[in-house]
Amino acid sequence: MRQKSVDDNKRNMITAILLSVAILIGWNFVAAEFFPTPDKPDVTRTVAGTNGAAPAATPGQPAALPAPGMPAPTTAQAIRPIEAVLAEGNRIPIDTPAIKGSINLVGARIDDITLSKYRQTIKKNSPPVRLFAPGGTKAAYFASIGWSAQGIAVPGANTVWTATGTKLTPTTPVTLSWTNATGQTFRIEYSIDANYLITAKQTIANMGAAPVNASSFALIDRLGIPTDPHEQDSYTIHVGPTGFLDGKTIIDTDYDDVEEAPNRSVRYNSGAWLGFSDKYWLAAVVPAKGERITAAISSPAANNYQTLFARDFTQVAPGKQVTTTSRIFAGAKEVYTLQRYENDQGITRLSNAIDWGWFEFFEVPIFKLLDWLFKQVNNFGVAIMALTLIIRLAMFPIAQRQFGSMAQMRLVQPKMKALQDRYKDDKPKMQQELMKLYKDEKINPLAGCLPILIQIPIFYALYKVLMLTIEMRHQPFILWIKDLSAPDPLHILNLFGLLPFTPPSILSIGVLAVILGITMFLQFRLNPQATDPVQQQVFKIMPWLFMFIMAPFAAGLLLYWITNNILSIAQQQWMYRKFPQLKAAPTT
Incomplete structure (x- = not known):
């Protein structure tokens, strides 16, 4: 019963984390769709410039900021x-x-x-x-x-x-x-x-x-x-x-x-x-x-x-x-x-x-590189894909260390499982023994998180570049993607525009979002299978959860993430040849 309670707590915690991520990332889009800011009333007043005399003044005295002369309000019919x-x-x-x-x-x-x-x-x-x-x-x-x-x-x-x-x-x-x-x-x-x-x-x-x-x-x-x-x-x-x-x-x-x-x-x-x-x-x-x-x-x-x-x-x-x-x-x-x-x-x-915000030092170089790539290939979609490839190449040494650490973790999993079984009723002792095992085997359990942590500022910088810079506005890619700074216009729920309604943003699942979910699912299947059944369930859900979360984002962001997933899958296949002990049976 105690182990069941622990599993329930873990399941609840992971569920809460996933929901929190979904709320934090998706709130702006939900709010814009369901709770729009009320429209301001139409302008019905014409403001005149300054006219008349200022208060007494002497040379060098700071000017009293002039107040505009306000004529009587006009009627709505006066707006032409x-x-x-x-x-x-x-x-x-x-x-x-x-x-x-x-x-x-x-x-x-x-x-x-x-x-x-x-x-x-x-x-x-x-x-x-x-x-x-x-x-x-x-x-x-x-x-x-x-x-x-x-x-x-x-x-x-x-x-x-x-x-x-x-x-x-x-x-x-x-x-x-x-x-x-x-x-x-x-x-x-x-x-x-x-x-x-x-x-x-x-x-x-x-x-x-x-x-x-x-x-x-x-x-x-x-x-x-x-x-x-x-x-x-x-x-x-x-x-x-x-x-x-x-x-x-x-x-x-x-x-x-x-x-x-x-x-x-x-x-x-x-x-x-x-x-x-x-x-x-x-x-x-x-x-x-x-x-x-x-x-x-x-x-x-x-x-x-x-x-x-x-x-x-x-x-x-x-x-x-x-x-x-x-x-x-x-x-x-x-x-x-x-x-x-x-x-x-x-x-x-x-x-x-x-x-630009706090990360201007990082966002401006991302913009300049992306803009330079665009001038070489004359297509911002292709430029985004090229930028993703450059980032993956720059991160390749980090990914190698990540996969090496994962391989070591895979090798010591039997020992970890034995410690978990031995100290299942004494969590502090189990954590102490696990840390000792990591030290003895020279394993860094957080090494696998480093590429993810690096991706966060890159993703945010690209988000700001796509949202802020006019150079990305109305830039097409191929086929139906006519504006990379806007969400995917083809929505599955209205049969790609055949049905006469626009789904709410949280349900506006487009073709790019589906491709994103599929590539993330394939990427997770290539990862070593987690030993914890709860974690296995989380990894099964995450691709489709992120499909919904990312659907309202700019098409250029989804293109970046899809390209990144495809390159990750290719890199994983290459790394499996170097670390055959890492590869495990796909999750089912």
Whole structure:
């Protein structure tokens, strides 16, 4: 009876461990399927830029961060299609190899940006990804620059600017200008590179009779947040307000944190850049390198969010002018593009807009190797398989030691069984004798765990690379696998799409998941059979349990694991020839 009780306890413990693993790994997918985050309401408010006078200020005084002028809420019927708003004119086109769009001459806003190289879906005629949209449209999203000043009128959201230049391109800048009634002229010279960086030189020229104190600022204004569950903040991927502020990367502040903060604002004394990060896209405002600014992430109204920086007030004497430089990043979070802006433009830690997390030191080399392999073979699926082969080759010496240790364990199993039978009623004594046996036979019982422990960070790094980097987005493999960063689209439960329903994610068993289960099952059959009947049962269940756990993951991850299993099976067969004493009859 005592032995039966021990076996029951072992069985219960192993079952609990398996269930815990399943819950920990699969929870995000179950939660996304059955407990989705409620959609935010549609945006029904247009935020104006700053307008009006700032509080009294003296030169050198830090700027009071301007608060946007908030007009009365509009009705839901006032929200118009983007095409209708853009058709109203008063715009300067933007045309580069990477982005298309326009600058609104009303308010000098950059509020129309689409990304030419990226499509919304994998469908052939899918439109390009839209990053910025003008005010008055659903989920408006734009960048603005402006001034605060004492005692004079400054340009605001409804100011109509005069343009010099007809199109903003990498070779043709555009200058906007506006003059108030007291003789101050405000100019914005926009220029753009071939990628995603817009530079705005802000000049205030004082042609009036008295000096003026002015402060310039730049902001990103966002109405609403992404409602797609895959584009929302999670434990592994930060989506929301971000930046390099007060000497650190901000990835722990989300939209709710801003709304719940005092005065609905989180303020900072310094910053290199700040904005909003989506899974693959970034909109950020960037001061000049080393420039003294104050910054804030705020929510001036419900479902409205801003990131803003402002400079100290500066006195502009009559007949003089002051120029400051702001930059706006609006584009895709391409790893090498962000790194180039870090190095060439001096934008501190801009590449941290990609939420690598604690294991950046390991994930970035995995990405760079995978990206290099892709450039050699021109197929990310093949590149993932090649990466798996490289990892297996690097781990081959470790695997040899693992198999050698397993062979030694196999040889001493009769002695171990004898000790277990002799001390079955005295567990401490049995453990003591087993440890002595391991020492006498020079066996490390944990050697077999080392390859598994090494695989965990590799698997996690590949998971982050596939989930985070836009270079993997919409990358096809073969046949039905059109996007390696998305789950397998063929589900067995709906007969591969023949039945008109989509199974919940926990039951979305695709072809790759079945292949994963089969290869894991074959791999376990080649392992020496466990002497403990409970362990035998666990090894029979594990392949099919992991089939369900891994099914909702990206197809690229399953491809990695399948390739790894196949290489493991081949390596096991080779090692069995070297250690024939290791091979045992397959489990049944």
